[in-house]
Amino acid sequence: MKASELFSLHGRVALVTGASSGLGTQFARALADNGASVALVARRADRLVALRDEIEAKGGRAVAIEGDVTDRAAMARAFDTAEAAFGTVTVLVNNAGIAHSGRATDIPAEEWRKILSVDLDAVFFNAQEAARRMLAAKAQGAIVNVASVLGLAVAKGVVAYATAKAGVVQLTKALAVELAFKGVRVNAIAPGWFVTEMNDDYLNGEAGAALKREIPMGRFGTSGELDGALLLLASNAGAYITGTTIVVDGGQVVQIKG
Numbered sequence: 001m002k003a004s005e006l007f008s009l010h011g012r013v014a015l016v017t018g019a020s021s022g023l024g025t026q027f028a029r030a031l032a033d034n035g036a037s038v039a040l041v042a043r044r045a046d047r048l049v050a051l052r053d054e055i056e057a058k059g060g061r062a063v064a065i066e067g068d069v070t071d072r073a074a075m076a077r078a079f080d081t082a083e084a085a086f087g088t089v090t091v092l093v094n095n096a097g098i099a100h101s102g103r104a105t106d107i108p109a110e111e112w113r114k115i116l117s118v119d120l121d122a123v124f125f126n127a128q129e130a131a132r133r134m135l136a137a138k139a140q141g142a143i144v145n146v147a148s149v150l151g152l153a154v155a156k157g158v159v160a161y162a163t164a165k166a167g168v169v170q171l172t173k174a175l176a177v178e179l180a181f182k183g184v185r186v187n188a189i190a191p192g193w194f195v196t197e198m199n200d201d202y203l204n205g206e207a208g209a210a211l212k213r214e215i216p217m218g219r220f221g222t223s224g225e226l227d228g229a230l231l232l233l234a235s236n237a238g239a240y241i242t243g244t245t246i247v248v249d250g251g252q253v254v255q256i257k258g
Helices: 022-033 045-057 072-086 109-136 159-182 206-212 227-234 252-257
Strands: 013-017 037-042 061-066 091-094 141-146 184-191 245-248
Touching: 013 022, 013 072, 013 109, 022 037, 022 045, 022 061, 022 091, 022 227, 037 045, 037 072, 045 061, 061 072, 072 109, 091 109, 091 227, 109 141, 109 159, 109 184, 141 159, 141 227, 159 184, 184 227, 227 245
Parallel strands: 013 037, 013 091, 037 061, 091 141, 141 184, 184 245
Antiparallel strands: none
């Protein structure tokens, strides 16, 4: 089978959270470019509309859905809207997330709860929603959770984020075990440092230069360098892969762990 057929997503319906910027926008483009109809979900509706128009201009299919991933009722409506437009969602990309920085002894309870709510709780509840709908439709599918290298090897100042992302890795395994025999695969991607709108100033400054020296490949990830992992896990190319976390970090975790 040709690679173009093996990795094809024609006939698939994908829902991407956090699609209004950064990695989420690129994930949506990659899915659409490879044949999926894509439901774009985030809070910034204007950006979603612009991305939808961009995808459609290239011949793809997309729908823009404003929604907060921590609002379970809003996310249920998002899945309803996606289904009404394209059919059952068979690829979920749990991408939405937020970060923080500061000492563990200083983090307020409300900030801890906010990080865990977005970065872990929402990942579970949205995966649960997607899985329930796939099973009801007797549809095989794939859930791709976005973890982080900080869920595998921690650093100072990110206690809540690292804890949440470690939870995503373990959650991915637990869901995979329960859903595998029903035809729903669950995997995760753990990115290292990727330049996005959210961290551009930080990574291009002094702190970024120090971080770059810790990466064996000597650079940060750039737009599109997660596409391969995403397409593998979302398509038939990864038909026998479930419960795994693919690390895409230029060798950073290998160096940290020695």
